[in-house]
Amino acid sequence: MKTGPDSKQSLLFCLYFLCHACCVPSNDTADSCQWLWINSNNLTVNCINKDLRAVPQGIPVQACSIQLGVNRISHVRRSDFPHYAFNTLKLNLSHNCIGKIADGAFGSFPNLEQLDLSDNRIRTLRDDSFQGLLKLKELHLGRNVISEVPLFHDLLSLQALWLQSNRLIQIPAVKFMASLKVLSLASNKIVSVDSGSFRGCGSLAELHMQHNLISRVAGEGFDGLFQLKDTYFTGRLHLGNTKPRQFTAVKTIPLC
Numbered sequence: 743m744k745t746g747p748d749s750k751q752s753l754l755f756c757l758y759f760l761c762h763a764c765c766v767p768s769n770d771t772a773d774s775c776q777w778l779w780i781n782s783n784n785l786t787v788n789c790i791n792k793d794l795r796a797v798p799q800g801i802p803v804q805a806c807s808i809q810l811g812v813n814r815i816s817h818v819r820r821s822d823f824p825h826y827a828f829n830t831l832k833l834n835l836s837h838n839c840i841g842k843i844a845d846g847a848f849g850s851f852p853n854l855e856q857l858d859l860s861d862n863r864i865r866t867l868r869d870d871s872f873q874g875l876l877k878l879k880e881l882h883l884g885r886n887v888i889s890e891v892p893l894f895h896d897l898l899s900l901q902a903l904w905l906q907s908n909r910l911i912q913i914p915a916v917k918f919m920a921s922l923k924v925l926s927l928a929s930n931k932i933v934s935v936d937s938g939s940f941r942g943c944g945s946l947a948e949l950h951m952q953h954n955l956i957s958r959v960a961g962e963g964f965d966g967l968f969q970l971k972d973t974y975f976t977g978r979l980h981l982g983n984t985k986p987r988q989f990t991a992v993k994t995i996p997l998c
């Protein structure tokens with residue numbers, strides 16, 4: 743059988759098409775991200791607003807800061823990230839569609855200090871969601887749909903926990919988070935401050951609780967905070983428009 747010019751042409755076209763499909767960088771790899779060397783040991787990988795549906799493959803292990811905000815990433819797994827990324831201090835996944843965080847998802851980042859997961863669709867968190875983040879200082883979880891917060895065993899260095907605009911109905915289990923300095927629980931559906939809610943939060947200086955539904959404050963509701971007289975005055979307790987009678991007991995705190 744003779745092969746005419748037509749079939750040769752279509753074969754060439756097929757080859758061209760196949761190669762094109764393989765060679766064009768897809769948005770699933772870190773190729774579409776910008777690499778910014780601030781200095782020889784400070785690399786920022788900028789993948790902001792790249793229409794990514796998943797964490798891209800090939801993020802360099804030496805990245806100091808990984809910026810993945812404003813995409814359409816829907817889940818986070820440990821295998822999405824490079825192993826043993828000791829250099830990474832900042833990871834930003836804000837403004838995505840993350841609903842699910844696998845246990846130990848961030849276990850590759852033993853030195854991570856700042857994690858931003860705000861503006862996502864996170865509904866549930868598990869004890870092991872932040873497993874291994876022993877050095878984490880700042881955790882941003884604002885504007886999700888979180889209704890319950892488990893006890894985070896590993897967040898021993900946490901200084902700021904942002905949980906504003908979620909669906910919490912109770913004060914989360916922050917008891918004994920000794921390094922916590924800033925806690926935002928604003929714009930939730932918290933109905934009461936139970937006895938000893940902040941016990942052991944020896945460093946807490948700034949507490950945001952405005953725009954909640956607080957109608958009951960137990961006698962020892964702010965117990966842990968009272969042990970901190972000095973920090974107390976420099977700190978702020980934002981109660982916004984929620985000033986039930988019991989708050990007169992803490993009149994030394996400027997209400998704003």
Ligand SMILES: *[C@@H]1O[C@H](CO)[C@@H](O)[C@H](O)[C@H]1NC(C)=O
Pocket residue numbers: 780783784806831
């Ligand atoms: C990396 O550079 C950024 C921007 O200049 C800076 O904020 C950050 O502290 C640097 N990190 C390290 C580890 O040098």
Ligand SMILES: *[C@@H]1O[C@H](CO)[C@@H](O)[C@H](O)[C@H]1NC(C)=O
Pocket residue numbers: 769791792793
């Ligand atoms: C890849 O990202 C660009 C924006 O950087 C976007 O215009 C394009 O549609 C994306 N492609 C896919 C296949 O998602």
Ligand SMILES: *[C@@H]1O[C@H](CO)[C@@H](O)[C@H](O)[C@H]1NC(C)=O
Pocket residue numbers: 790811812834835836837856858882
């Ligand atoms: C994370 O990225 C978003 C969008 O790029 C930015 O607005 C936000 O400030 C970043 N978060 C932190 C903690 O720097």
